Amino acid sequence: MTPAPSPRVRRLAETGRAPVGFLIDGQPASALAGDTLLTAILANVPALRQSEFGPEPRAGFCLMGACQDCWVWQKDGPRLRACSTPVTDGLHILTQPPETWP
Amino acid sequence: MTARVAIVGAGPAGIRAAETLVGAGLKPVVIDEGARAGGQIYRRPPPGFTRPPETLYGSEAPKARALHALFDGLVESGKVEHLAQSAVLGIDADGLNVLRPEGRQVVPYDRLIVATGATDRLAPVPGWQAAGVYSLGATQIALKAQGVALGQRLVLAGSGPLLTLVATQLLKAGADVAAVLDTASLGDQAAGAAGLLARPALALRGVAMRARLGRLYHAGVTLERIENDARGVTAIRWTSASGVESRTECDMVGLGWHLRAETQLAGLAGCAFDYSETWAQWLPRSDRLGRAAEGVYLAGDGLRILGADGAEVTGRLAAIACLQDLGLNAPDPVADLKRLVTLERFAHGIARAFPWPAAHLRALPDATVVCRCEGVTAGELRSVADYGGAEANRVKSLGRTSMGRCQGRYCQLAGAELIAAHANIDTPAVGRLRDQAPVRPAPVGAWVNPARTAGRPD
Numbered sequence: 001m002t003p004a005p006s007p008r009v010r011r012l013a014e015t016g017r018a019p020v021g022f023l024i025d026g027q028p029a030s031a032l033a034g035d036t037l038l039t040a041i042l043a044n045v046p047a048l049r050q051s052e053f054g055p056e057p058r059a060g061f062c063l064m065g066a067c068q069d070c071w072v073w074q075k076d077g078p079r080l081r082a083c084s085t086p087v088t089d090g091l092h093i094l095t096q097p098p099e100t101w102p
Numbered sequence: 103m104t105a106r107v108a109i110v111g112a113g114p115a116g117i118r119a120a121e122t123l124v125g126a127g128l129k130p131v132v133i134d135e136g137a138r139a140g141g142q143i144y145r146r147p148p149p150g151f152t153r154p155p156e157t158l159y160g161s162e163a164p165k166a167r168a169l170h171a172l173f174d175g176l177v178e179s180g181k182v183e184h185l186a187q188s189a190v191l192g193i194d195a196d197g198l199n200v201l202r203p204e205g206r207q208v209v210p211y212d213r214l215i216v217a218t219g220a221t222d223r224l225a226p227v228p229g230w231q232a233a234g235v236y237s238l239g240a241t242q243i244a245l246k247a248q249g250v251a252l253g254q255r256l257v258l259a260g261s262g263p264l265l266t267l268v269a270t271q272l273l274k275a276g277a278d279v280a281a282v283l284d285t286a287s288l289g290d291q292a293a294g295a296a297g298l299l300a301r302p303a304l305a306l307r308g309v310a311m312r313a314r315l316g317r318l319y320h321a322g323v324t325l326e327r328i329e330n331d332a333r334g335v336t337a338i339r340w341t342s343a344s345g346v347e348s349r350t351e352c353d354m355v356g357l358g359w360h361l362r363a364e365t366q367l368a369g370l371a372g373c374a375f376d377y378s379e380t381w382a383q384w385l386p387r388s389d390r391l392g393r394a395a396e397g398v399y400l401a402g403d404g405l406r407i408l409g410a411d412g413a414e415v416t417g418r419l420a421a422i423a424c425l426q427d428l429g430l431n432a433p434d435p436v437a438d439l440k441r442l443v444t445l446e447r448f449a450h451g452i453a454r455a456f457p458w459p460a461a462h463l464r465a466l467p468d469a470t471v472v473c474r475c476e477g478v479t480a481g482e483l484r485s486v487a488d489y490g491g492a493e494a495n496r497v498k499s500l501g502r503t504s505m506g507r508c509q510g511r512y513c514q515l516a517g518a519e520l521i522a523a524h525a526n527i528d529t530p531a532v533g534r535l536r537d538q539a540p541v542r543p544a545p546v547g548a549w550v551n552p553a554r555t556a557g558r559p560d
């Protein structure tokens with residue numbers, strides 16, 4: 001069952017930054033310059049990826065590069081650690097591994 | 103030739119260590135995972151954010167400002183080499199194996215100062231694998247460095263100074279905090295009071311923050327389970343100190359029980375460890391200044407869990423030890439050694455007041471996921487201990503626990519507690535997990551491509 005596309009995070013401050021446009025699984029999404037990918041994705045949808053060992057979706061855990069829960073895929077390019085990678089214009093993020101594994 | 107000193111970590115300990123070395127005429131290289139120096143407590147938002155340090159760090163803003171300005175100045179004047187966004191993966195005969203944004207690099211050194219800090223110390227709660235469960239540290243980083251709350255309606259649970267602090271900061275920023283659930287009883291907290299009075303101003307600040315939380319705060323609770331649906335967290339069930347069962351609806355739970363020292367690099371550098379009953383974890387062995395192995399010095403929360411002020415002190419002390427051993431002019435450590443005694447008394451008070459929930463762990467139902475990376479349950483761990491023996495490294499290899507993405511950072515302490523209870527032995531008898539490189543997962547390509555050596559042309 002796919003979770004309803006509602007944001008997980010709530011912005012409390014620093015909302016005057018420039019907008020950034022990117023894609024999540026082909027769907028257009030918007031974020032703010034300076035957002036980490038984790039913030040950017042979770043400001044649009046409730047999870048980063050599916051767990052490989054259980055039914056639950058995953059949304060990160062430590063935000064300090066220690067748990068590695070937050071790796072996401074790109075349409076083109078290497079996997080990214082969402083909590084320590086800034087979002088950039090035009091990035092295309094996949095929440096599932098791409099079907100054509102290199 | 104001047105000695106090459108490498109410092110790992112650019113938090114308060116690493117920054118003070120660098121300053122002290124520069125004072126003696128050395129040019130250390132500082133390797134840090136962050137984009138900007140500061141560490142976790144004094145973490146800086148990315149460029150373009152506008153809240154002043156007073157908003158981000160509250161009463162600690164002057165310390166944060168001073169450390170940031172000091173380090174930026176040292177880098178700008180060329181007195182320190184700063185490798186930002188760089189993770190140390192391991193150590194070999196040539197030096198530190200460092201993963202930088204542009205690839206792998208070997209950083210040779212004569213002396214090593216390890217100031218790798220700490221992460222949250224976590225205890226599993228049934229259901230904690232759900233999306234929307236975060237560490238308390240993560241909750242604070244989200245607010246400080248990104249200006250966001252990690253949910254619409256938040257519950258913070260666990261114990262330790264960060265619990266009250268993060269709750270207060272979130273409320274001030276306008277977040278909807280539904281409850282603050284402290285597993286430490288009022289009796290525990292009273293027992294820690296004597297130690298906490300070693301730093302009366304800080305203790306009072308804690309009491310004032312607690313008072314501001316009012317009826318949101320509950321002491322002595324038992325965390326029963328986190329409920330979730332396909333989207334993530336929906337509620338947390340808990341029992342109050344007086345035995346009343348409650349269910350609080352929320353879409354986020356922040357969990358943490360104070361800190362767990364980040365010690366893998368110290369282990370790879372050859373340091374020995376002792377089990378600390380005070381902190382319910384293995385901590386590296388060192389002398390008072392932080393000498394821990396041949397040419398290896400430790401500082402900050404990765405050595406002794408004293409918090410940010412303590413990290414500044416132990417950072418200076420480690421650098422002093424390093425300078426002494428190099429036969430260079432070292433500052434007098436007496437004042438810092440005296441401060442260390444006060445800081446340790448306070449830290450013991452904290453440990454006593456907000457204890458590790460050993461009883462909760464020992465009683466976890468078999469179905470509880472302990473390793474949230476790979477979904478290993480308490481029952482699986484217990485049965486692995488039955489046929490493989492109650493030793494941490496054997497349980498790891500047989501049970502897949504501590505082998506996943508986090509490399510055991512968030513489950514090994516709980517796992518050891520569970521196994522000890524099951525085998526009816528003391529927790530230290532379960533042993534400590536051996537440290538293995540890479541201490542951070544590295545893309546395969548980074549290992550296949552030859553590493554560059556610092557100072558040598560490609």
Ligand code: FES
Nearest residue numbers: 063065068070083
């Ligand atoms: S959330 Fe833990 S590494 Fe990104």
